[in-house]
Amino acid sequence: MLTYTIRRLILSVPVLLFIALIIFLLLQLAPGDPMAQVPLTVPPEVKQKMREALGLGAPWYIQFWKWLVQMFWIEPMVFIDWLTNHSSLLGWLPNTDFYTPCGPAVDGPCDLRVISWQTRSPVMDIIIQRMPQTLWVVGLAYVVAFFIAIPIGIYSAYKQYSAFDQAGTFITMIGFSVPPFFTGPLLIVIFSVYLGWFPSIYDTTHVVNDWESFVVQLKQMIMPVMVLALQVTAQISRFMRASMLDNLKQDYVRTARAKGLPERVVLLVHVLRNSMIAVVTVVALAIPGIFGGSIITERVFKVNGIGDALIGALFASDMPMVMTLTFIFAFLIVMANIIADVLYGVLDPRIRYD
Amino acid sequence: MLDHPLATIENLRVEFQTKDGPVVGVEDVSFEIRPGETICIVGESGSGKSVSSLSLMRLIEYGGGDIAGGRLLFKRGNGDEIDLAKTDQSLMRTIRGNEIGMIFQEPMTALNPVFTVGRQLTEGLRMHKGLNKAEAEARALDLLKQVRIPEPERRLTQYPHELSGGMRQRVVIAMALACEPRLLIADEPTTALDVTIQAEILALMDRLKRETGTAVMFITHDMAVVAQMADRVVVMFRGKKVEEGAVEDIFERPQHNYTKALLAAVPKLGEMRGKAYPEPMKLLGKSDQNLDPIKGSDEVLLEVKHLTTRFPVKGGFFRRTVANVHAVEDISFTINKGRTLSLVGESGCGKSTAGRSLLRLVEPQSGEVHLDGKDIMALGSNDLRAARLDMQMIFQDPFASLNPQMNLMSQVAEPLQNYGVAKGQELQDRIAALFDRVELPRSFLRRFPHELSGGQRQRVAIARALALNPKLIVADEAVSALDVSVQAQVLNLMMELQAELELSYLFISHDMAVVERVSHDVGVMYLGRIVELGPRAAVFENPQHPYTQALMKAVPIADPRNRKDERELNFKPIPSPIHPVGYEAAPSEYREIGAGHYILTTDSGY
Amino acid sequence: ERGSDGQVNVIYWQAPSIMNPYLSGGTKDVEAASLVIEPLARYDETGALVPFVAAEVPTVANGGVSEDLTTITWKIRPGILWSDGTPVTSNDAKFTADYCMNPEGGCAQAAFFDGVKSIETPDDMTLVITFNEPKPNPYGPLVGGQSPIIQAAQFADCTGAKAPECTEANFNPIGTGAFVVDEFKPNDVITLSANPNYREADKPKFAKMVLKGGGDAVASARAVFETGEMDYAWNLQLAPDVISKFEEGGKGKAITGFGPLVERLEMNMTDPSPDLPEGERSTVMHPHPILSDIRVREALSISIDRDLLVEVGYGQAGKPTCDLVPSPANYASMNDFCLTQDMDRAKALLEEAGWTDTDGDGVRDKDGKKLSLLYQTSTNAVRQDFQALIKQWWEEIGVETELRNLDASVFFGGDPGSPDTFQKFYADVEMYANTFNGTDPQQYLAAYRCGGEPKPSSQWQGENINRFCDPAYDALIDELGRTGDIAKRGEIAKKMNDMLTKDSHTIVGLVHRGRVSGQANTLGGHVLNVWDSELWDAAEWYRID
């Protein structure tokens, strides 16, 4: 299976390149124009000039090639430079200087990074700037969701059709079928407007450095986390329940009981492990979602994380940004799926890869 | 004191809810088990043996059953007597596994597929005995050695699907014995085991009983085992106890008609001495039987040459291949039309794998298989499917091989529909006829696998294999789970079909008496190789290979007064069939010692 | 006292992406930048020019503008400093102009520098701009929020193709405005603090400003009116009942102001039929089979109840209008021919045009062709309400209407590959709003020149969306370009406006839209300005306790 993993990893390179190409073509094909947000008062000739300045005139394969070079050659150089110069992890290494930034004071050849069309700044910088809030909010939401959903799923399967199960079904279904663009404002109206407990606007500049500021951070995170967690909990707990139900009726459960194992062990060890095989997929598919952020929730609470960056870039037809974000997303998906597949093999010895 | 029973079953009645209304699993059963006693429960397949024992464990609830009446008194270690039928499940938990251990009938599904054997074995120990991990593992190893699993250390880290049927069964036995329970319920514990290991296990149980005073409730269909083990015998028939008594009484003075029939149907080793061809069994009470010997033809149907099948052994987190299990190593044989070749041998020696390799259900490494002149190994997937019309397989573990979500009608109909053999009413009639032939009531057509007893499931599996009238049937322990009366009927059926249709069988079994009765030729397997191959008479009457000789000696005899002594048994530990990647196995070479009678000259490890 | 009032929070639901208006052109970016960098002069809330970086506004009267209208001479206000402490010179202004006029830079405000022949700096304080031809309105370059002055020293190496590479400068421009950028998080939040070198010692009153972006109009309104987290919310384009409901929150109020923004219906004068070969659809090759008839257009126009539209969609922030140029007063025709809904006349007009309902299905037809229109607009709650209402009225007069709404980024994007842009106009009627910069509509009106329509040969670019063509109109365009006298200009412009609206119903004005913003009750000193950046007077803001 190591060979399998290695093969998958190696294979993922052409796959990712192919995905990048498809995404690129898709974006090319999609209507939309980076000039859409420029007011109509700006005359078309000027807009045409601006487009050309963005490099839109070049044929698509040249644009694609440029992006590939920027993404896989120049950005890594920037990253290595950063690692050796500034990071605490590898700062001890001799400082490298692979990347020659363009800009004032440099003439001669220089390296152009992936530049967003909206902000004219390196896309990677924006992504790094936005990662923390997305990880905080969305990540926490997933963590909360896992911790709620797994027990709910297990217990409702164990007590199928009990009051607990029915209530759980009811709540999760409502929770899932009511969209966040409704639950979000609803929470805001209740908790920000009427009760005044939590802010309705997330402060991305807030720095946590003591207990008080941590409380502030918690307060501003609670609502978006709740909204997101509701959706994720609904999904995971349902899949968990279904999977548990499937496994509970297997014969090995009887054997486990015959050993006199307490129900807790029977459920949490024997059945759970078998059920996890199906749930691993759901969880693995959710991981890229953590980094991808959540478009609607981020918008509603003005968290301005990655999801917001993506949707903003999409509406602004900011090709480099969209391309880079979706590619990173694709990369995470491919990796998460490799991990999931390897985990299948680990969780279920019957599955053979070779 | 001795008269104080450990467990008393009084008027037990168990019902199941099915969609066709309630079904009675056990109607009325009462008996008692005293400390240090072995009580054997024999009876017709489907008579409620497993259900009674599951009720005693209070596991029947989880399977959809319901104790509708009766009491199940049990005396706990501290002297209290409780009614298990009314105990709540949390108290039951401290009794199960600890004071009452149980061995289940179907070993494949009884083990959790995703945990290693070691894990599943140590669990109960750590739970009830409070051992730490290392201690528990040491004890587990010990247990595996006691049940004579080869290479016990490695087995601990293996997963159930990597073990042969017999090994799994032994793991389940070890699990039940782990905590040295005061009452051991053994539901067909040796069904999947070859005689040598069966003997060992029986000896082990016997020792346990003597040393710790464990009472054993032993469910079996094998009268020879009963004769060897039992102190008392309970005979069950159609949900009722029909007879109970000391083992000698039952064997010598059976009272009930069913008991008599049962005893009469027991095949005895040596019965066929001097007869060249197998012949059907004489069934009591039937007069119009055709008992002609089945000669078969001289035309070759199946020819197997140098068949080799290996399984990779995986290790580490990434589960890389670290070695290979040489499950089948260079075996060659032929089967003529209308004849039966039996494969016997120790559990784990590769019999099932050999059978599966013929049908390419596992892909062999190398070798040739010709069926009726067709090169099976060269077939594409479509042709292979077509070829399987002529060869069918009965799987060792009938429960695992039945789809839990399909009713039996559909499952038996499946092969017929697959090949478009029959449709509509004709299809239904054929299936009903098949059910009649394997002695299952037609109403069972509508049931699901889990609603059947072990033996009933096995009969469904047989019916399915017979449905297509194939030329070759690979019968992997096909009759091992059947009680002798049904077994006799089924064997007769198989032979009848053989005589009529020139069917050939590859008969895999551990029951030497059965093998003696049905086979034309016998192959003895050891560690993946056939060590002795020849006509049945030659091999049985004149075994030449030392392994064959040991095997013959271990066959139990259905006579309570003629019990085998544990000391008589002495087997070498089985060497490992596992070799590192790149290991070259020597080819099998044979010496002919009589007409068609070969023994292996290559070192087989025995 | 500068900085005495603490922090002020502003929310822009479209977050600013860059602080350099020359590289973006988006309103949100222009307005955010206006906190930091300033032009020579701005328009005030009445549309009059007030000097900012300049000492005074040059006019013909004060000699700043030459008699022949070809040069304008600006004087920099003495003593004005950049936020880094260096003095502002005319060289900075000249640099800014060169920066934008650099053909490789893709300057978004290049239109402001149209017709500039040369720029000279006779001394550090004087800037002379010479035009190619007489400019009746010479206040284009470096006037108004869109073309502020940037510091030559900071942007020296950022000209032409290198412009986008100067991220640092683009995010943190050095300016003369009331605030300086502390931290710029693109598309998220800008933190600013008072400019220590601001020209008025006691301003701004606020020490810090946070300009948060993101969310939507509803959420911004809520933050100002209901939770009070924000002091100012930009552009609350919401239905009037929603806004007034929010105002009940009591923490703030909505403020409105009117510029020349008009929500209008554009009639397609060419045939958008999908049956035509690609390249001929919506081009002048095929006149529109239905809408070419002025009677149909008029009927469509007068069947609309504009009062109701205003009530439903804009409330205080809208006025019914029939015009294309509704303000400033000098240029506004103030037509009222369409203000009363007249269904009977509309029906009569259609009858007259030969459209009758022969088969009794409620839809008029002529020569076997149904009177059926496709009516598109961009997606936006108010516009969808408008569509629903107008569809109802049109169906009442027997016009079958199919509605389509399109994503704004596609609709207003000029992607020639998309069938859904407003320029391509693959529909019969479309609705959107447009306006012009500053107070002069010349350029705006000049758009409707024959040949100026989007067409395949121009990559579907062009401003004459209706494909309107009238030589008489073209003549007026030229005349307006030559006329300097304000009153005369007004007359010509009104005539042009009428040709497009009253006389031809090519452009059907619906609502003269104002801007609505939300202001907290505790925020003082702000006057809503629709002619320039909304944040133009941030230096004057203070906190009311």
Added chain:
Amino acid sequence: MTDEIQAIEALQDNEPLKPHRSQWGEVWLQFRQHKGAMVGGSFLMLITIAVIFGSLIWTVDPGKLDIRAKDYRPIYTALWDSDAKTGWKHPFGTDQLGRDGLANMLAGGRTSMAVGWAAMLLSLFLGAMIGVLAGYFKKLDGPLMRLTDLFLSLPILPLLLVAVTLFRQPLRANFGPEGGMFILIVGVIGITSWMHTARIVRGDVLALKEREFVLAARSAGTTSRGIIMRHLLPNVVSPIVVSATFGLATAIITESSLSFLGVGFPSDFPTWGKMLADSVSRMTEFPERVILPGIAISLTVLAVNFLGDGLRDALDPRIRGR
């Protein structure tokens, strides 16, 4: 002891045989006994009938604007607020343009249900098919799962816009503006939401195909198709059913966001999702405008969930009859 031993007769049926039922017949029978499924099913039936035939009884035109009668509150508001603007003319109230709430709920339900079901079924079909094929055929696993990766990473919005650009015109020409839009929406939602199902099903199939009964079926000559249809699919209904419930909810909601992007139905074409989305800004003043469609969506999803539970239980013989 010479008396003749009687032969043991085989176990006989003591009741007359009931006719044989097919596998699906059994399932149906079982399904009918499942309380949850029946409640869910009848509720769903009710909603379906209501939205299909409701407009025959409640004949108000959902698109009809009556500006004088705008902002009616639903009739039940009168219970606690006698001054509220209510009336039997508009039992569910009206919206800001005076469109009748009940008529819109009915018309919106028709669209939402149609889109929801069609898109959900399409995505389930794709997901289950691709999942099973990938899990079962080793050769297809790689390509199909990479395809899944691709679809998972495609940004939805551009995909939608491309789909609209390419297909709206031809579909409109062939199926009319609404029919064409319906196909487009269903297609787009279906095509962009099958991936989860596919991966989950594949995971289960990978484990299932190692079970011995699959081997047994293969040895009985069952074709791959048969194994998939008869042995694998019924054993993976659980995750499929869960996916179905979520698929329905997502499809209904997604449809509403599509119309924001100009990809959905024309704006005068009500759907539950759109009604809900449009009214969020008036949530505090007119809660019913969000709550009514919200409840409709939730209850529908809940009903499907129960139906799915029933189906799963019905397919599982072990729970049958209990």
